[in-house]
């Protein structure tokens with residue numbers, strides 16, 4: 379039996395232009411996500427001059443800023459960070475759902491990784507747990523995913539439909 383062909387991204391030579399788009403809402407949590415993302419990028423060899431941070435008011439505004447970044451800055455990857463914490467009304471569903479659906483569509487539309495580091499949680503405690511304490515750091519995870527996808531897409535041929 380022929381060996382199976384396997385292609386995956388690595389974390390070698392992943393330098394490139396990374397743009398972190400940050401929703402400022404719940405900044406006491408989001409600041410830790412940004413710190414985790416930047417630390418991950420620089421520790422894997424991304425030049426700090428190739429890391430750009432764009433701030434928006436909240437998660438609802440992330441997709442529009444991501445779209446403009448993709449259009450104008452031509453990044454190798456975007457890392458979307460934010461913290462959507464459920465409150466007392468259905469607003470959570472619309473903000474979280476709208477943001478996640480839109481940023482996923484944008485990565486497909488622009489053929490560019492948009493890593494999802496937007497927390498969608500039930501409580502501040504859950505947010506804190508995922509911003510560098512007992513449940514890891516979703517900013518770090520999003521940066522790792524962004525770098526791996528940059529590496530993978532560089533290894534994959536570009537189809538004629540792109």
Ligand SMILES: Nc1c(NC[C@H](O)[C@H](O)[C@H](O)CO)[nH]c(=O)[nH]c1=O
Pocket residue numbers: 401402403404435436437438439460461462463464473
């Ligand atoms: N409640 C949260 C929000 N709400 C604000 C929206 O994102 C948006 O800025 C506003 O509706 C104006 O358009 N944003 C978060 O990022 N996290 C939340 O928990």
Ligand SMILES: CC(=O)[C@@H](O)COP(=O)(O)O
Pocket residue numbers: 462463464465466467468469470471473
């Ligand atoms: C995600 C939200 O918009 C939410 O945190 C706002 O809180 P509330 O639903 O109590 O207005």
